[in-house]
Amino acid sequence: MPESEDRPSATVGRPGLAVHTRPDGSRAHVAVSGELGLGVGEGLRAALRTALAGTDDGIDLDLSEVAFCDCSGLNILLALREQALGEGKSVVLRAVSPIVERLLTLTGTLSMLTPAVEQTGDRPELGVEVVQLRRAMQTRPTIDLARGVLMASFGLSPEDAWEVLVAVSQHTNTKLHRLADGLVEAVQGDPLPEPLRREVAAAVARVSAAGAKRAD
Numbered sequence: 001m002p003e004s005e006d007r008p009s010a011t012v013g014r015p016g017l018a019v020h021t022r023p024d025g026s027r028a029h030v031a032v033s034g035e036l037g038l039g040v041g042e043g044l045r046a047a048l049r050t051a052l053a054g055t056d057d058g059i060d061l062d063l064s065e066v067a068f069c070d071c072s073g074l075n076i077l078l079a080l081r082e083q084a085l086g087e088g089k090s091v092v093l094r095a096v097s098p099i100v101e102r103l104l105t106l107t108g109t110l111s112m113l114t115p116a117v118e119q120t121g122d123r124p125e126l127g128v129e130v131v132q133l134r135r136a137m138q139t140r141p142t143i144d145l146a147r148g149v150l151m152a153s154f155g156l157s158p159e160d161a162w163e164v165l166v167a168v169s170q171h172t173n174t175k176l177h178r179l180a181d182g183l184v185e186a187v188q189g190d191p192l193p194e195p196l197r198r199e200v201a202a203a204v205a206r207v208s209a210a211g212a213k214r215a216d
Contacts, residue, residue, distance in 0.1 A: 016037075016040055017032070017033075017044060018032070019048070019051075026056040027056075028058075028060070030060065031065070032065070035067055036066055037073060037159070045080075048076065052083065052084055055089065059084075059092075061092065063100045064095040066099065070159070071143050074103060074109070093114050106175065108175065143177060146181075146184055154208070156207065160211060163203070164200065164204055183200075
């Protein structure tokens with residue numbers, strides 16, 4: 001691997017997304033800004049994989065300027081983490097915006113991308129990290145299905161459906177994947193508990209009203 005001074009900084013710019021990479025010793029510092037949704041998925045995935053490939057030890061992520069992140073953005077981060085583990089590297093979240101922190105907290109993935117373990121000087125067993133990561137990734141299909149249920153049932157956009165899921169999860173103190181399970185099961189005939197049903201209706205009303213206001 002070339003010395004860090006021989007590896008120049010790189011910036012990738014696309015509509016709604018900017019990724020800036022600079023070498024930092026055996027690692028790379030990657031700052032991402034914009035919105036991490038379906039429209040930027042391939043560009044973000046390619047930029048992060050390129051950054052990871054150019055390091056000996058891994059990358060440090062700065063997501064403090066990310067204004068929006070949905071399941072597709074989370075999927076990219078988790079896949080990158082799994083790839084890094086397989087290569088004996090690490091992906092560490094060094095800074096985060098409130099919306100990204102909320103997403104990672106609700107999906108139970110924040111601890112896998114934060115440097116708390118590194119600060120103690122200990123390294124967790126690789127097998128434990130892989131198991132945790134795979135469990136998190138297993139929730140992706142159900143969460144995406146639940147978002148589709150909301151889109152089909154209430155005519156919501158993907159972004160508004162995601163906002164409803166997050167809002168209901170927060171207001172009811174329900175893990176996002178458990179809420180998603182309930183919504184999918186409701187389609188199959190097992191109704192949501194009444195408190196959850198009321199929260200979903202209220203959240204849908206809020207995002208619909210906000211969307212109508214933006215359109216005026």
